[in-house]
Amino acid sequence: MRHLTMTFIISSWVCIALLWGCIVFAADTATDEPKHAIEKQQAAVYGAYLIRVGNCMGCHTTKGGQPFAGGRRLSTSFGIFVTPNITPDKATGIGLWSEEDFWQALHQGKSRDGRLLYPAFPYTEYTKVTREDANAMFAYLQSLPPVSQSNPPNDIFFPYNFKPLLAIWRALYFKASSYEPDQSQSEAWNRGAYLTQGLGHCNACHSTRNVLGASQDDALTGGQIMGMNWYAPSLSSQLEAGVGDWAIEEIAALLTTGITQRAVASGSMATVIRQSLQYLSQADVHAMAVYLKSLTANESGNVPGVSFSVMSGNLRRHLDLGGQLYEEYCQTCHGADGKGASGIYPALAGNRSVMMKSPINAIHSVLNGGYSPTTAANPKPYGMPPFQQILRNEEVALVVSYIRNAWGNRASLVTALDVDRNKGGGY
Ligand code: HEC
Ligand code: HEC
Ligand code: HEC
Numbered sequence: 402m403r404h405l406t407m408t409f410i411i412s413s414w415v416c417i418a419l420l421w422g423c424i425v426f427a428a429d430t431a432t433d434e435p436k437h438a439i440e441k442q443q444a445a446v447y448g449a450y451l452i453r454v455g456n457c458m459g460c461h462t463t464k465g466g467q468p469f470a471g472g473r474r475l476s477t478s479f480g481i482f483v484t485p486n487i488t489p490d491k492a493t494g495i496g497l498w499s500e501e502d503f504w505q506a507l508h509q510g511k512s513r514d515g516r517l518l519y520p521a522f523p524y525t526e527y528t529k530v531t532r533e534d535a536n537a538m539f540a541y542l543q544s545l546p547p548v549s550q551s552n553p554p555n556d557i558f559f560p561y562n563f564k565p566l567l568a569i570w571r572a573l574y575f576k577a578s579s580y581e582p583d584q585s586q587s588e589a590w591n592r593g594a595y596l597t598q599g600l601g602h603c604n605a606c607h608s609t610r611n612v613l614g615a616s617q618d619d620a621l622t623g624g625q626i627m628g629m630n631w632y633a634p635s636l637s638s639q640l641e642a643g644v645g646d647w648a649i650e651e652i653a654a655l656l657t658t659g660i661t662q663r664a665v666a667s668g669s670m671a672t673v674i675r676q677s678l679q680y681l682s683q684a685d686v687h688a689m690a691v692y693l694k695s696l697t698a699n700e701s702g703n704v705p706g707v708s709f710s711v712m713s714g715n716l717r718r719h720l721d722l723g724g725q726l727y728e729e730y731c732q733t734c735h736g737a738d739g740k741g742a743s744g745i746y747p748a749l750a751g752n753r754s755v756m757m758k759s760p761i762n763a764i765h766s767v768l769n770g771g772y773s774p775t776t777a778a779n780p781k782p783y784g785m786p787p788f789q790q791i792l793r794n795e796e797v798a799l800v801v802s803y804i805r806n807a808w809g810n811r812a813s814l815v816t817a818l819d820v821d822r823n824k825g826g827g828y
Pocket of ligand 2: 597601602603604605606607626631632633634636642655664665666667668669670671673678693754762
């Protein structure tokens with residue numbers, strides 16, 4: 402009898418406790434939950450936009466693979482990095498991560514277990530992203546379907562695979578930071594600076610790197626991209642890709658469509674536009690254009706380019722040979738006057754990327770051909786065929802030297818050795 406009473410008392414307690422639990426739970430779902438869910442949904446929508454601006458998918462997806470499941474191999478001079486799975490799969494992705502863990506990765510370059518991450522993940526720039534924006538991106542990533550996919554480990558060369566080196570590298574070159582608005586500038590300028598320096602990680606390519614792969618500053622002064630035969634031109638010099646004398650609308654058009662009257666985005670820049678910049682909202686692309694336009698303000702006068710005061714007979718013959726090749730292989734598209742066809746074939750006359758001090762992008766275009774980016778505004782871009790199999794190194798050198806010096810263009814000549822050095826390692 403006593404036993405039964407005890408059982409009764411205990412089970413009543415259990416019932417009351419359960420009921421209480423249910424009431425609390427019901428109250429919770431009735432008030433907080435929907436509000437919370439809506440906030441989360443809104444954050445995820447904005448997060449999806451930010452994830453585009455950061456081009457996270459570009460690196461964290463293999464060709465034809467599941468979005469964000471990682472596995473893409475990035476070759477650098479330090480080895481091959483394999484991007485991790487950032488879908489919310491609990492075993493192979495970031496399904497067990499909290500907002501805090503994600504913030505730590507983006508802001509501090511540390512994984513959930515405290516492992517230091519390699520700067521092949523551009524957290525050196527993403528560190529400037531605000532906590533609010535990071536949370537929104539996290540909400541979006543967590544809303545994706547989880548993909549179970551384990552990826553192979555990084556294959557980093559000796560001695561860079563010696564882990565303590567990464568800690569030393571970070572001590573020397575990385576400091577978690579946030580974007581500090583410049584009060585003397587407009588709101589648009591500050592928004593543009595925040596996007597360019599942070600999430601847009603333009604500096605990851607448009608900067609000079611030292612032998613340890615660290616970029617020297619935030620000034621976007623241009624540099625050779627690691628592991629690729631592309632030179633990302635200076636955005637702060639009018640001689641390269643500075644846009645100080647461009648109208649805001651033209652800069653915005655270049656960023657979102659990749660082609661304007663005087664420039665066309667090629668190679669990895671075309672990819673950045675296709676995967677990321679074409680999706681910028683009008684306000685954000687305007688802001689970025691305002692900021693980019695201001696970058697050449699400190700440039701001291703015009704640095705003179707190459708000038709041939711006297712054209713020697715040899716030089717003339719050299720350029721004539723290049724001219725013949727141009728007529729045969731290039732003229733149909735780029736025109737006898739080098740002016741191309743508006744919006745279809747870029748002009749080579751007066752084209753800064755053709756005349757840049759470093760000829761590697763022009764060489765690259767001729768060897769590998771290419772497309773300007775496929776965007777909503779330009780869904781079927783015209784392409785250029787690769788000439789790698791058609792022209793010998795000497796011929797590529799001749800025709801590139803020609804386009805660098807025809808129609809009033811002026812730049813140094815290119816040798817067969819320059820061409821040879823820049824074969825392979827494409828994009
Ligand atoms: C240029 C290529 C590149 C881009 C762009 C990039 N990542 Fe990564 N990411 C990497 C690489 C490489 C690693 C692994 C680094 C390592 O192994 O130390 C990584 C690591 C990570 C990690 C840590 C995962 C883990 O398991 O520790 C997270 C989280 C992450 N990235 C999120 C993002 C987000 C969010 C974006 C966009 C804002 C982004 N990544 C853009 C290359 C990239
Ligand atoms: C993955 C490397 C990479 C990233 C990231 C990158 N760029 Fe570029 N960019 C390049 C390369 C390579 C070129 C040279 C090829 C060309 O002229 O299109 C270039 C060229 C340019 C040009 C000149 C285009 C022309 O033909 O005159 C502009 C402007 C530019 N980038 C702006 C940006 C901005 C703004 C960002 C950040 C939102 C950015 N880039 C991020 C690689 C990159
Ligand atoms: C079938 C048309 C076609 C032919 C033939 C052609 N091109 Fe192009 N070219 C293009 C298109 C389209 C682009 C823009 C796509 C891109 O930059 O990837 C381009 C881009 C370029 C660029 C890059 C310009 C920039 O601003 O980045 C150079 C340099 C170039 N071509 C030189 C040549 C030379 C030299 C030849 C002959 C050996 C040649 N092209 C033949 C269509 C053509």
